[in-house]
Amino acid sequence: MSTPRSAAIAGTRVKAWIAHPRLLLAAKTAIAVGLAWFLAHLVPGVADDYPYYAPLGALISVSPTLMTSVKRGAQTLAALAIGILLAGAIIIFWEPNVFSISLVVGVGVLIAGSRWLTAGGEYVAVAALFVLIIGGQDADDYSVGYLVQMAVGIAVGLGVNLLILPPLNTTSAVLRLAGFRSLLSDHLHDIGKALIETWPPVHEDWAGRSGTLTETADRVREAVTQADESRKLNPRARLHQRNLEKDYEDLADLETMTFHVRDLTQVLAAAIWESPFPAELPQDLREPLSDTIHAVADVLTLRNADEDLSEGVDAADDALRTLLERLDQQRDVDPSALSPTASVAMDLRRILAIMQGSSTTANA
Incomplete structure (x- = not known):
């Protein structure tokens, strides 16, 4: 095969690869995660102690379509709030132990099956578990930091997905x-x-x-x-x-x-x-x-x-x-x-x- 023809074929393949939707999604996700990590350290108050949740929120919210991003972001935040409330109920009316933690996770999984939480429902049980196990004695500060930093990350992800070539399929x-x-x-x-x-x-x-x-x-x-x-x-x-x-x-x-x-x-x-x-x-x-x-x-x-x-x-x-x-x-x-x-x-x-x-x- 001639060199010019080989170069033309190679160029076509490279262009197709660069234009692939998955590559664009990966690039936007990387940008959103990096930006979320930077902004997380600028958040005042107790949330500054939990900056690592902002990149996670960005990772969750960047999706192939804008509407999917909005749904996933909103439902994830709703699931986190519900999970935090469940954990708070355990702390107020009971105490974290093997039985209460198992119970709250089971209830969280049941709530996750709701048709209103189709995209982020799994975070109900995750949030409750994290608050009870990781938050511990600082459950209040942890809950605020967790929710705020996730919200920051989700907002960054939505913004990046909106401003950088929002996908149109x-x-x-x-x-x-x-x-x-x-x-x-x-x-x-x-x-x-x-x-x-x-x-x-x-x-x-x-x-x-x-x-x-x-x-x-x-x-x-x-x-x-x-x-x-x-x-x-x-x-x-x-x-x-x-x-x-x-x-x-x-x-x-x-x-x-x-x-x-x-x-x-x-x-x-x-x-x-x-x-x-x-x-x-x-x-x-x-x-x-x-x-x-x-x-x-x-x-x-x-x-x-x-x-x-x-x-x-x-x-x-x-x-x-x-x-x-x-x-x-x-x-x-x-x-x-x-x-x-x-x-x-x-x-x-x-x-x-x-x-x-x-x-x-x-x-x-």
């Missing part, structure tokens, strides 16, 4: 949606090719890809959800506006299409390899079925390119009509031998109906 969601469409399109094209090969087909990877389709759908939904979350409270969202409702609609359509693609995949795999159940696929129907599958896959490709879907949808509709006509002509064939083709045709019709709906929405 809409681009990632768009790319994931496009990748999902490409996966479904490629999968359908693979099936279409296999149908007109010498049986049994040489290409059979598509037959075991159902799990991959489901996993991809889950990852795409997670990406769209994160994109939606990243827009909340984010000032950059005003500069990079995007209709995520449309993305959610596209995702729902793709998930429904995935269900039908998995269904027709299983039926055709059974027709070819008679597993997991026996099925038949008359030879005269393989070519029109292949043409229809390719035509439906082409519509997904057009959608990814943001092109007009009407011609692609019409072509797929014509191919489906031809398939159904050929299916009607098989009058001398046992009806049970035609049911797999009819099942696949119904799945393709439902997929096409979804694409027609997308085409209508896009043109509205």
